[in-house]
Amino acid sequence: MGTVVLYASKTGFTKKYAEWIAKGLKCQAISLDKVDQAAIDQAEVIVFGGGIYAGRINGLKKMQKYLAKWSNKKFIVFATGAGPERTEEVERVKSSNLSQNQDIPFFYFRSGLNYEKMGFKDKLMMKCFVTILKKQKNKSEADQKALEAMEKSYDVCDQAKIKDLINCVNRV
Ligand SMILES: Cc1cc2nc3c(=O)[nH]c(=O)nc-3n(C[C@H](O)[C@H](O)[C@H](O)COP(=O)(O)O)c2cc1C
Structure with missing residues (x-):
């Protein structure tokens, strides 16, 4: 097969x-x-x-x-x-x-x-996403950890x- x-x-x-x-x-x-x-x-x-x-x-x-x-x-x-x-x-x-x-x-x-291999548009989308998450109030500890991980490769x-x-x- x-x-x-x-x-x-x-x-x-x-x-x-x-x-x-x-x-x-x-x-x-x-x-x-x-x-x-x-x-x-x-x-x-x-x-x-x-x-x-x-x-x-x-x-x-x-x-x-x-x-x-x-x-x-x-x-x-x-x-x-x-x-x-x-x-x-x-x-x-x-x-x-x-x-x-x-x-x-x-x-x-x-x-x-x-992030090193991401295209310009995808990098921009990720930056916007991270910015939105950062602005969210009352984040749980898990959300905060996920956000920190998301900021780098x-x-x-x-x-x-x-x-x-x-x-x-x-x-x-
Ligand atoms: C703009 C963008 C949007 C993404 N959206 C999601 C998503 O909705 N869910 C998810 O689990 N991962 C998401 N990711 C992470 C990618 O799915 C992950 O890095 C994937 O393994 C990329 O595969 P590739 O390198 O083979 O293209 C996103 C990444 C980028 C850059």
Whole structure:
């Protein structure tokens, strides 16, 4: 059974997870903008990953267009984000990005922030977001800690977290 991992990554976090997953599945990881038709044609299982930007999974729209063409293939999605792995947050991202009637396994991996690799617009958006949070009164200790973490680059990617996705692909 052939598997391919496709990814859309702006600052490298999703690429890192995609490469770990591809290594675990002994297959190729290909950036969505360099997608190779031959690799797709051979694959029965397509794993797609993208970073979350203001609640949207980067690249998923483009990927959904391809999906129509690849209806005979099994599709698995993962997203990377700076937010915690709280179930209700993950469910919100899943339900607002994937349609309910598509039975697509979904995984979330916590990543971090990389201001050095961020584009101008994304950096500006983050600065605005941080400013708004700073102005909020009566912040809990957890909110204050989250805000402080958000002001600089950090990386909490964890290779061990991909295990469930690997098992999911192997069960297909
Ligand atoms: C402008 C902007 C918006 C973001 N919005 C979210 C978000 O809504 N939820 C979240 O968990 N992380 C958010 N993040 C963090 C990214 O999802 C995280 O850094 C992700 O791993 C980036 O993946 P990439 O480097 O592969 O593009 C945001 C980052 C930026 C720069």
